[in-house]
Amino acid sequence: MTTPLTSRFPYAKGPDGSRRLGYGADYNPEQWTREVWEEDVRLMREAGVNVVSLAIFSWARLQPTADTWDFGWLDEVMDLLHAGGIGVDLATATASPPPWLTTAHPEILPVTASGETVWPGARQHWRPTSPVFRAHALRLVREMATRYAGHPALVAWHVNNELGCHNIHDYSDDAARAFRAWLRARYTTLDGLNHAWGTAFWSQRYSDWEQLLPPRLAASHPNPTQQLDFKRFSSHALKEYLCAERDVLREITPDVPVTTNFMVMGGTKGMDYADWAGSGAVDFVANDHYVVPGPQDRDELSFSANLTSALADHRPWFLMEHSTSAVNWQPVNLAKRPGDLARDSLLHVAHGADAVCFFQWRQSAAGAEKYHSAMVPHAGPDSEVFRAAAGLGRTLSVLAPVAGTVREPARVAVLFDWESWWASEQDSHPTSLLDYRQEALDWYSALLAVGVRADIITTRTGLETYDVVIAPVLHMVPATLAKDLTRYAEGGGHLVTTYFSGVVDENDHIWLGGHPGALRELLGIRVEEFGPLLGDDSADLDNSTTGTVWTDRITVTEPDVRVLARYRTGAYAGRPAVTRRTTGSGSATYVSTRLGRAGLASLLPELLTAAGVESELPEAARGRVELAVRRSADARFLFLVNRTDAPVPLPGVRGEVLTGDVGTEGELVLPPREIAVLRRPLTT
Template sequence: MISTLQSRMLRGADGDPAPRLAYGADYNPEQWPRDVWEEDVRLMREAGVTVVSVGIFSWAKIQPGPDTWDFGWLDEVMDLLHAGGIGVDLATATASPPPWLTTAHPEILPVTANGETLWPGARQHWRPTSPVFREHALRLVRTIADRYKDHPALVAWHVSNELGCHNVYDHSDDAARAFRVWLRARYGTLDALNHAWGTAFWSQRYTDWEQILPPRLAASHPNPTQQLDFKRFSSDALKDHLVAEREILKEITPDIPVTTNFMVMGNTKGMNYPDWADEIDFVSNDHYVHPGPQDRDELSFSANLTSGIAAGRPWFLMEHSTSAVNWQPVNVAKRPGELARDALLHVAHGADAVCYFQWRQSAAGAEKYHSAMVPHAGADSDVFRAVAELGATLRTLAPVAGAERETAAVGILYDWDSWWASEQDSHPTSLLDYRQEALDWYSALLALGVRADLVTTRADLSRHQVLIAPVLHVVPAGLAKELTRYAEQGGHLITTYFSGVVDENDHVWLGGYPGALRELLGIRIEEFGPLLAGEDVELDGAGPGTLWTDRITVTDATDTEVLASYRTGVHAGRPAITRRTTGTGSAAYVSTRLGIDGLRSLLPRLLEPAGVSSELPEDARGRVELTVRRGATERFLFLVNRTDETVPVTGLAGDVLVGDDRTDDALVLGPRAVAVLRQAL
């Protein structure tokens, strides 16, 4: 249930003790003249806004020079917001250093693997490991915290902004020194590092720590474990900065919750967010829709994964867009109903706050064509009317605040080490896309109307009857034992090609693939069979398959069933999909990429041993997404229309909290609409 720290933010500045869903945006009053501010607060109240993030990119305004401070404008903004009953998620303003700092200290600027300096003029032009930057940033944090520690509008702290969005990989000398410190802590001795990195290959053995560098531009492929460790280090370096800011905030304001906005979306993979989650009081996320055939599936996937990172507890949607963004090749405006549907789909997956970038659309700057709650057209606009309507809906959904996501029968395991390692160079194929494979499984389950949770290796995997682990490439011995125990004790594991192949050091498990999972799956593969772009193979009972094939030999013929075989290709007649019974559970292997349609056809057979099927009526499956949040005395069923057509949903009990009234025992969902049912426990 909701924590005391989170409840402070949900109450907002007006102090109303009743739990509610927070609603708001990034607010950048420094971009506007003073006479706009009171109008902003009036419109915020009209829209139902309860919280805004302030000061995110205000360092140059707050500190115009090394020893010059200007807080007068921010004092006034904080007072105005409090008077309007609006809470402030106050940023530490460290996201982008001001020109005076980079001019005086160009050594804080990041350096690419090619040795190029990333200069000022955009944002996040700082090295995560720069001691000079750290000194100035923490001085700013302490000054802001000291000034506003007792301000009644303050409901949360917002550390930096989208940490690592543009500076996750820095290859500077500062980074090299910090990388060596990190490696000493990880390995202890050079002998251990040389073993982990396999430096006997290509004469790379190190005899002194000072010889070690980040994986900069090299004559050929850099050492793969060095690359993997640099990814781990880079995530840790940003986390260390997060912790450094948090420690100052907790020292000065121990009762104010601290968060930072993750970016669980698209191919943003540099930050190991499950590892960061324990360092903040509540998880926050930014998400923007990427137009395409799986655009809303990807939104659902990312919201679901954010919930998994938050261990099922409520989290906060810190940024998304009311309509078009500005940074895609073509920036498409949202259609009627999509503003609300997108927001409520995040709420369905556990968000207790819905916030946008930004409150008022900028008149200048790189993001002036990015939509906002108040667009360039002003409050007399369809966008603002939709914003106010959503505010009213969120007030109706106040009972949902604090409810956790109800565990689904199916879990999809998402692993950052496997994501990082499986897509490195010098592999059987460069066409593999870890996230896309996981998203395809998720989309296929949505098409079948089957609920699934995105979970990490930190989760209790036994909570799920079925566990899907796509491209689980990195499998340490401990995880292999856990997955074996999971299946033997009644769980049903499903994994795919290029899984179980390496350990945590990116060393191949010898004896045949899939390495650490070979005995559990009852199969052995001597050689991979990646497919060329545009090439496919036919399977009997599934298919076609693309990207990958395996030459599978069944090693446990007694307990292993061949669910499908190859009909074409070099492995024609050999197994393509297998399932082995073990203990009271099973372990299945899918050796090719089947895509959404192929997985949709295959999944009922894979789910059958667990007795898992859709909770939706048959005519709503694939057309409606069902997500459930559970409180202490009631559960909430979110029904999201995935189509542009009207969809009736029958057979679900509960009081209608949001959505159309029942008609002839059916709940009618309009195009792109959302309904919420409340059921007593």
Template sequence: MTHERPAHRWIRWPNDPDRPRFGYGADYNPEQWPREVWEEDLRLMEEAGVTIVSLGIFSWARIQTGPDTWDFSWLDELMDRLHESGIAVDLATATTSPPPWLVTAHPEVLPVSHSGRTVWPGSRQHWRPTSPVFREHALRLTRALAERYGRHPALAAWHVSNELGCHNLYDYSDDAAAAFRAWLRRRYGDLDTLNEAWGTAFWSQHYTDWNQILPPRAAAFIPNPTQDLDFTRFSNDALLEHLRAERDLLRRITPEIPVTTNFMVNHHTRDLDYVRWAHEVDFVANDHYVRLDETGRDELSFSANLTSGLARGRPWFLMEHSTSAVNWKPVNLAKREGQLHRDSLLHLAHGADAVCFFQWRQSRAGAEKYHSAMVPHAGPDSRVFRDVVELGRLLREDLAEVAGSERLPARAAVVFDYQSWRAVERPSLPSEEIDYHREALEWYQTFLDLGIRADIVPVDGGWDEYDLVVAPLLHMVPGHLADRVNRYADRGGHLVTTYFSGTVDADDHVYLGGHPGAFRDLLGIRVEEFSPLPEGVAVPLDTGGSGDLWTEEATVTGRDVQTLARYGDGPLRGRPALTLRRIPGGGTASYTTTRLSARARRGFLLRITDEAGVGSELPEPLRGCVELAVRTAEGAEYWFLSNRTDEGVVLADLPGTPLTGTAGAHLPPDGVAVLRVERP
């Protein structure tokens, strides 16, 4: 996988297309409302400063009312009216949820669950990614939309489907089984290679004919791990193939219009490989919903940072987030005052050049009627709408010059690997308590606590350029990645990795000879056996702080290896918990054999950042209290300063000219300030 930048074509703004500007708007679902409401919508959009809406996302049943009957009249009217109002359209292909007439005529497009049950209509995304029947009908609709609206002056971008794989990533139907076998033939070529990769000598699973292979449907016990992993990869690729099919058709008919789809980069979407998806769209778009808990603010920053990493630092589109409460949690809390602006500006800080919400007007009926919107049930005379109007003014006036700028790379990075995330959270591992995303987020939070900027970079990205790289739980390490990690340290880079890293290859086969396998020589340590800890058990470290979740009985085997911390109690008392090996080229390679507490991780990272010469750009009093993210354009940097605390912070001793607020301003809880800093 190359770590070159994916292609990038931005929104085609209908008026003055070369002028950078921020997109601002929402999913717009006018088909839910009578025409008299449309007039009020357009008036309120103008008041709010809306510049773009995503249109037609769930409108297949309204556009195509039968196999050969179409109704474009309402969409024609809205496209024209939006254009007259100066609002661009991100037009969806509307293929995300098939209409009742289609699934009634062709029930074979419906997915089949792991246990063999049909997934029936009545919700959304009730279609098989591998169904040739569904593909035929979806492409017919896509073609009809492209031919009708491809030259419409309001059209700014194509929006393929919606949140692909949110509910239909895994399908275990016969269509999926046939497509899975074809995928495996391409991957392995012959059955001998597949049998070796899957380790089918275990439990008498040896295959002698391709037709014997099935998706990993409900089984008596633990399924074959590599078969299960390959089905995850295949399922990702099946959806990616659908994206390509719609995209390629759109590009043939409307080559000048950029094409995207909305990713779901967050704390729980694990099995979609957005590193690869980013190369298939003209610009990256993401949907993100903040967690209203103690990690929510930092998790939002982490996800926005990772989205920027997928976009390789170039502008991206926040397609959906919420103005206030969502509707799909056990308890759905409203955002407090200031959080609507904070969440939007944090995404902006990490490179978003379009900030949009789900949705424009809060629904009266349906499954998401209690999900917040730009125009709430209370109407425009509400705090939410007043906040929406003020955010539109900020983007249009105070922050206009920031549009088009790119992320300024930090000197430190956290490497994020979707393959390892999948691999460490599967059955039959030493511990089911491993949480890949949490581990990566906690290292990122420690950088934030130290006031040090760090980028989140995909494992195939250009992390070689950073002075310091933390690669937590880098568990699945193909040979080429192991070589790359070794070269990074040999050239003077400072590497940190953690427990359960370097353990298996791309086929999920364990590297023999002792752990951490692929990194054993680089780190200069050897582990014979893993020793995970029960939930709630922690072991003290002799340098302060503790470790939990996992321990390893490590032995130092290499030269120039220092033990930075040892276990202070328990059966591993005196054994290395943290090690550092000095590499002849000036780099270092560090390893932690446990999940470090916040205190231990902070002390360790302070030492490693000092080794790497990486420090904070913030004045001492602001470190940890304020997050700094920086965008850059010719002649200027834009410093986004976000308050991470629940108390006010005074911004003092900072360079630059305020674009929001005033010099030495008091930054309230959830507040974000932006400074313009001249570059020499």
């Protein structure tokens, strides 16, 4: 990052000036009368709130017409919050253009791949590449920055909101012009572009830059590299817009840090956040995360928080949004069980969050999100939700010593790559059933199941500090990455990769000579033809696991390759299914089928033992407890998370109990779905 994140993080401060963990919510006072505002501040203090995000969807209120402004109400709210000791993460209010702007300038509205206009009536109805929208938005940003520069409540700027949530892919004429400019910068010449796009296929060769378009609705499958480049461009265009707002804010308020809320969660994949964070687009990383109920829901929360930590270079980050209870946008919106409000929040803290905020403070009485939970629900403060929120505030106050600490690196890493995600799931592939993120999550869940702590990393992260690097479905492997992975394994690291890895280069061109292409020599195997499975098909392995989705017809090409498992059934019965090659002082393992989290959990011990990696947890807690570690200059903070609905004993685990009802004498016991935080001196 261009700016050290820890020096730009908007820490809340205690009475003695020490750092505190941030706590709060999105606050939308414009939805309520002035009589409610003072009660809000009083209740915020009662709940331990010390920071709120303000004015996120306030453009129409702040600028009622093109030529009028109304900041009086926001001045009053800012002053009230400051008087209550509450800092403001002030949004630039550009997330949803007001009706007067879209009426006067409908050319700012996004266009779908099929040519349909995305009309007003919801939110994010604007084109990232529209010069008209940008001019109006930056005018608003400048007005806000000028007005609130120096306001004592202002602790951070919040650019727009959830950039790309609804408008990541715009196919308008504005987007087409910007796409051409991006392509010129990337390829310089049409010959370079024609080579990268493989335009000799289907008579697609371009002879003029003006012929280039986004991959709009076509008669058949659009050019795959055109699709991939449009994904790259779309992420870049949003980042460029983010930086345009950021630059205005830095010009006027250079001492106030700037961020925007990422959405590292579930299937949200259009924004390459590794690029956004790694290029210094923000001063500190912030994220929104919502749990989708299911068998791996809390593992997914842990995975996403862990990945957010990687984006923040393992420095503290800001949880900008999550929910106190039910959301409003899932097919069935389940309320959280008692204790889950705190558990979910503290699991983010375990993975590096130094601020915990909810959407939103007070539950809306009208609008599309009126059924979305909040810190103050429809029932008011005399409610279980508000009492739980206030209890969390007290817990976060106790955890003040954690503020400013960093996540302690693990010995195992799972490599996550946005471009492999995009490319591996495009059309015209061997199967449409492949799910990149699910494969990565399954490996993470399997590591949790064997009690081994792991980091989620990106291709920007150095590999050398890890004993084991797992790179599932690393589909896109440029030559430089192939060299890095080879160097890692030959230097003593233990690489594990899977089916459909190493297949293409950065232009989505096949590495010829047999699969897995760029990794073929390192792995010591060759695959002539893929063996995807139909939805209901499976193949049993001789290690008592079962593969689905994919199989490979593997030929071993090097004598130092050991076959760890073979197919017992299916078209490739008797052939290798899992191989490991010793190379240098390390190894390279290939898993040719989707084993799921249970199958991977049974395979992992052999892979980890080869690297000398074992669980840090007592045997009775392995698989039942997740461990995350943060550390300061003189202490380690152990976050112990009960993954089950039963109490779990922690024999031999010692430390000062900061929070968690685990007992203080004798053997510690972690209650069901509870998190305990222990502090140990570094010498222990």
